[in-house]
Amino acid sequence: MNMTGNTILITGGGSGIGLALALELKKLNNEVIIAGRSQGKLTEAAHLGFKTMTVDMTDAKSIEALAKKAIADFPSLNGVIHNAGIMKNENMLKGPTPEIRHETVMTNLLGPMQLTEVLLPHLIKQKSAFIMTVTSGLAYAPLAMTPTYSATKAAIHSYTQSLRYQLKDTAVQVIELVPPYVQTSLMGQRQASDPNAMPLNEFISEVMQILKTEPDVKEILVKRVHMQRFATDAGPEKYNDFFNQFNDRMLAARKVEW
Incomplete structure (x- = not known):
């Protein structure tokens, strides 16, 4: 991935990891377009000097409109993040959660797949381009409290591998960013201030260092996510112990919201 001179579209770029990445990439002389559905966050992003676009990642027509407008307004577009x-608890013993399941699958899985599909013919024509998916350490060792979220991240990891293979003879680099538990508002203010979560600035600093020093990187893995990413390497029995201990610990910490 070239670190400068890109035109990059970031979905969900109005806060958290997306905005932090946008700010760092902007410093490196990249043009960054932030897309999201919160008008308040888009207004704040505009005040920071970003171009903004509205999109609802649960709506196929909205995604297609975003892609077409981004290509028309920014012909040099060569990257998408x-x-x-969204990430929400689902206690299946309390009853079904069809609304959460639908919104999560549409936003986290089908949305990125569709946006990639619409942008791909344009990206392939660029001299150099990239697609970055954002998965999670939970793609490798799921959080049982958020089953649909964890499942979508595992699916995006799988999709990213297939996409990378299919595009291996093109100029489009496919990168997977795998965050650990980070201090963002993904699950509300509790997470944003949780001392057990990795500070956002430390996470972004390590991510940018990896990008700068490993231009051909396939998976961006900060050290804090290694335990989850490689949890299966020690074999089924040790993985099962890790999975149970991890989920027992998280359940105990979040019992109030469960």
């Missing part, structure tokens, strides 16, 4: 996502 699929950062939009």
Whole structure:
């Protein structure tokens, strides 16, 4: 990935990891377009000097309109970061959660897949381009409290691998960013101030260092996510112990909201 001179579209770029990445990429002389559905966040992003576009990642027509407008308004567009996502608890013993399941799958999985599909013919024509998906350490060791979220991130990891293979003979680089538990408002203010979560500035600093020093990187793995990413490497028995201990610990910490 070239670190400068790009034109990059970031979904869900109005806050958290998306906005932090946008700010760092902007410093490196990249043109960054932030897309999202919160008008308040888009207004704040505009005040920071970003171009903004509205999109609802659960709506196929909205995604198609975003892609077409981004290509028309920014012909040099050569990068997309699929950062939009939602994460909600689902206690299946309390009853079904069809609304959460639908919104999560549409936003976290089908939305990025469709946006990639619409942008791909344009990206392939560029001299150098990239697609970055944002998964999670939970793609490798799921959080049982958020089953649909964890499942969508595992699916995006799989999709990213297939996409990378299919595009291996093109100029489009496919990168997977795998965050650990980070201090953002993804699950509300509790997460944003949780001392057990990785500070956002430390996460972004490590991510940018990896991008700068490993231009051909396939997976961006900060050290804090290694335990989850490689949890299966020690074999099924140790993975099962890790999975149970991890989920027991998280359930105990979040019992109030469960």
